[in-house]
Amino acid sequence: MNQDELINLAIEAREMAYTPYSKFNVGAALRTKSGKVYTGCNIENAAYPVTLCAERVAIFKAISEGEKEFEALAVVADTNRPVPPCGSCRQVMSEFFTEETEIYITNLQLNTKQTTMEEILPFSFQSDDMNKK
Numbered sequence: 001m002n003q004d005e006l007i008n009l010a011i012e013a014r015e016m017a018y019t020p021y022s023k024f025n026v027g028a029a030l031r032t033k034s035g036k037v038y039t040g041c042n043i044e045n046a047a048y049p050v051t052l053c054a055e056r057v058a059i060f061k062a063i064s065e066g067e068k069e070f071e072a073l074a075v076v077a078d079t080n081r082p083v084p085p086c087g088s089c090r091q092v093m094s095e096f097f098t099e100e101t102e103i104y105i106t107n108l109q110l111n112t113k114q115t116t117m118e119e120i121l122p123f124s125f126q127s128d129d130m131n132k133k
């Protein structure tokens with residue numbers, strides 16, 4: 001399962017997006033260290049803020065099945081530039097990803113940017129910050 005295959009799974013997952021309000025469909029595919037892939041799409045709600053992004057759906061599916069180590073995440077939307085994950089998703093990603101986790105953001109033209117946790121969320125709040133010695 002390479003980068004292109006992961007992006008293709010994100011493109012497929014995007015087809016499942018439930019977006020009656022924004023009509024903006026996003027797909028994600030998350031590869032674990034063990035080689036499994038968990039996909040996600042955004043799921044909106046009439047109470048708008050309850051909406052979950054594709055990235056978090058993929059991460060929460062994986063976590064709920066006992067996965068904790070992630071190798072790569074691909075995110076895709078029909079955007080001009082590679083779709084930037086929102087702040088809430090970046091914080092959730094920072095809880096589980098390391099600097100080695102590859103993050104591929106892309107669009108339907110496969111204009112892809114590979115990035116890292118530190119690049120998209122520097123100086124992030126971590127559990128260590130609660131352990132004052």
Ligand SMILES: O=c1ccn([C@H]2C[C@H](O)[C@@H](CO)O2)c(=O)[nH]1
Binds near residue numbers: 026042052089
């Ligand atoms: O990286 C992103 C950005 C936005 N959305 C969703 C949330 C909402 O359903 C719609 C518009 O914000 O796109 C995602 O799923 N991922």
Ligand SMILES: [Zn+2]
Binds near residue numbers: 053087090
């Ligand atoms: Zn988000």
